[in-house]
Amino acid sequence: MAGQSYNSLPRGCMVGFAMPFVLVGVAATGFLYWSTYQAYQAQSWVEVPATILSASVKTHRGGDSTTYSVETRYRYDFEGKTYHSDRVSFSPFTSDGDRNWHRAMVRRLKKHASDKTPYPCFVDPAAPENAVLERGARFSLMLLVSVFGLAFGGAGIAMLTLDRNPGWQEKRLQVAQASGQMWRVRSDWEAGEIRIAPLKRLRYLLPCLVLLSILALPTILLLPQEFQRESRWAYLGLIGPFAIAITAVKVFTAVWHQIRRGVTRIQLATVPGVIGGPVTGIIHSSRKLNMPAGVRVTLRCDRAARDSSETRSIAITETCWQDEQTILIDLKQSDANESAVPFDFVAPFDLPDSAPLEDEKVDWILTAKGLAVGSPLDITCEVPVYRTVDSSEDLKRPESLVADFSGPDQPDDILLELGVRAVDGGVRKRWWITGQKTLSGILTLLVFAGGFDLAAFLVFRYEGPWFIGVILGLIGFPLTLGFIHTMLWRCRIETASGMVRIRSGMIPLARWKNIPLDDFDRLSIRQTTRVNEKTYHEVYFQARNRKPITVGKGIYGKHRTLQYAAALWRQVIGSEPPEIKTRSFGDNDKT
Numbered sequence: 209m210a211g212q213s214y215n216s217l218p219r220g221c222m223v224g225f226a227m228p229f230v231l232v233g234v235a236a237t238g239f240l241y242w243s244t245y246q247a248y249q250a251q252s253w254v255e256v257p258a259t260i261l262s263a264s265v266k267t268h269r270g271g272d273s274t275t276y277s278v279e280t281r282y283r284y285d286f287e288g289k290t291y292h293s294d295r296v297s298f299s300p301f302t303s304d305g306d307r308n309w310h311r312a313m314v315r316r317l318k319k320h321a322s323d324k325t326p327y328p329c330f331v332d333p334a335a336p337e338n339a340v341l342e343r344g345a346r347f348s349l350m351l352l353v354s355v356f357g358l359a360f361g362g363a364g365i366a367m368l369t370l371d372r373n374p375g376w377q378e379k380r381l382q383v384a385q386a387s388g389q390m391w392r393v394r395s396d397w398e399a400g401e402i403r404i405a406p407l408k409r410l411r412y413l414l415p416c417l418v419l420l421s422i423l424a425l426p427t428i429l430l431l432p433q434e435f436q437r438e439s440r441w442a443y444l445g446l447i448g449p450f451a452i453a454i455t456a457v458k459v460f461t462a463v464w465h466q467i468r469r470g471v472t473r474i475q476l477a478t479v480p481g482v483i484g485g486p487v488t489g490i491i492h493s494s495r496k497l498n499m500p501a502g503v504r505v506t507l508r509c510d511r512a513a514r515d516s517s518e519t520r521s522i523a524i525t526e527t528c529w530q531d532e533q534t535i536l537i538d539l540k541q542s543d544a545n546e547s548a549v550p551f552d553f554v555a556p557f558d559l560p561d562s563a564p565l566e567d568e569k570v571d572w573i574l575t576a577k578g579l580a581v582g583s584p585l586d587i588t589c590e591v592p593v594y595r596t597v598d599s600s601e602d603l604k605r606p607e608s609l610v611a612d613f614s615g616p617d618q619p620d621d622i623l624l625e626l627g628v629r630a631v632d633g634g635v636r637k638r639w640w641i642t643g644q645k646t647l648s649g650i651l652t653l654l655v656f657a658g659g660f661d662l663a664a665f666l667v668f669r670y671e672g673p674w675f676i677g678v679i680l681g682l683i684g685f686p687l688t689l690g691f692i693h694t695m696l697w698r699c700r701i702e703t704a705s706g707m708v709r710i711r712s713g714m715i716p717l718a719r720w721k722n723i724p725l726d727d728f729d730r731l732s733i734r735q736t737t738r739v740n741e742k743t744y745h746e747v748y749f750q751a752r753n754r755k756p757i758t759v760g761k762g763i764y765g766k767h768r769t770l771q772y773a774a775a776l777w778r779q780v781i782g783s784e785p786p787e788i789k790t791r792s793f794g795d796n797d798k799t
Contacts, residue, residue: 243299253333259284260317275304289336297340298342313342350427354426354448358420361423400479407462410459420451480592501580506533506575511528535551555593627643641759642699698712707723728781731747732748732789743766744762747761749780
């Protein structure tokens with residue numbers, strides 16, 4: 209058992225388990241397109257008046273569910289002949305659970321029967337005995353089938369495409385436990401080489417995009433007529449286009465990152481990295497890096513746990529330890545089209561092992577970012593770090609390795625990495641700060657803001673329920689303001705003759721403020737957003753009797769934010785920073 213490899217474990221059982229889910233998705237897709245085709249074909253059918261002979265709702269009870277059907281009989285004349293039919297719509301289901309639709313349909317039929325007025329009927333001229341009362345596809349039923357097909361089909365595809373699922377992960381965990389080598393829970397950890405390629409995400413994103421597009425297309429085609437009918441189901445139908453747009457943004461971002469960054473490999477010198485020992489290796493980038501600017505490599509240990517109370521349970525991530533280096537050398541030749549950046553850390557003896565599968569998850573995270581503007585290197589990955597026979601409580605990192613691998617951690621490097629442009633004009637010094645932005649974040653915010661605004665517009669345009677339009681608008685308007693603020697936010701700082709001239713906010717609405725240099729006495733940070741366990745922060749300078757002024761936005765990670773805040777304070781204020789406080793949301797205290 210100890211020598212068994214995960215790759216040799218059988219997968220036939222999982223395929224057999226996944227196929228019924230996939231078949232349900234295929235059946236749902238077939239129903240959607242068959243209904244759409246039938247409705248399209250019926251557009252050429254001839255409309256004739258029909259006499260309603262009887263109409264009622266029939267209830268079908270069975271097991272834990274109740275379904276309904278319309279029982280009707282009508283008569284119509286076509287080309288001098290009289291025909292009878294009981295067909296209401298093109299639905300292949302004899303009954304379904306949409307009670308409101310069936311009752312509304314029967315009410316209309318009974319009204320025409322009692323008023324002795326004809327009901328429009330659509331007849332196939334090629335086969336006059338083939339007639340239907342409702343030739344359009346039932347949008348509510350198609351929307352329900354779309355969700356049903358997406359849930360089951362998506363689950364089946366996920367089982368077939370994901371490298372690891374809980375059952376097989378448990379098998380691999382058993383293999384690792386039996387061998388006493390817990391880093392074997394992942395095949396790339398076991399091999400000592402971790403590949404980071406943005407296009408790998410397409411393995412999951414493309415099936416999602418294709419499945420969403422296939423299942424949502426029929427309902428998207430019906431949206432205009434549903435809005436004209438003032439159907440409330442149409443607003444739920446907007447979820448499909450929004451989901452497709454968000455997934456398409458993620459696909460575009462992955463392709464863009466692949467083109468720009470290429471493939472990065474983390475080659476570990478020792479497998480695993482050793483607690484109380486070295487965590488050493490080489491970062492291979494398929495793009496040539498600007499090494500005079502350097503590469504900042506960070507290793508940190510994060511412990512995740514859940515803080516549970518009587519009312520809620522939230523996930524909390526704590527950074528137990530962190531170290532970083534600024535690497536200035538490239539092991540590849542200067543004329544090579546790729547780069548190899550070494551790193552060398554020593555993990556303290558008292559830290560926990562990697563535990564990616566435990567309830568109290570422990571992750572050792574390696575990040576590397578080129579400090580040159582526009583550098584293609586920007587990666588984050590998990591590396592295996594465990595206590596082994598080589599662990600030593602007294603092991604120290606050799607100073608010679610530090611001197612060879614890393615350069616000094618200068619404040620200028622930190623600010624340059626985070627997009628701060630400084631100009632020293634002698635008497636007058638200037639700083640331009642634009643804030644940190646990511647392409648995927650901007651596009652995602654744009655899609656959400658535009659989607660809610662478009663939905664609100666369509667509600668009012670087609671005179672839908674006003675309260676739904678108001679709710680959509682109340683969600684979309686702040687998102688739109690947030691997008692505009694993110695794109696237009698700038699901070700400019702000038703210092704001269706003991707005064708600080710600062711402007712922070714949306715250009716051109718932000719106004720200049722003149723504050724004596726000695727009045728600045730407080731420095732603080734605040735977490736603004738949290739996405740996929742990644743936290744982003746803002747930095748504030750504050751003078752006496754004044755509100756905090758934002759001097760940094762969108763900075764990833766609390767540790768990096770603290771470094772940024774201290775470095776910017778030293779450059780602008782010219783003194784050692786005060787104790788950095790953590791502010792809460794809405795805290796604008798002047799005291």
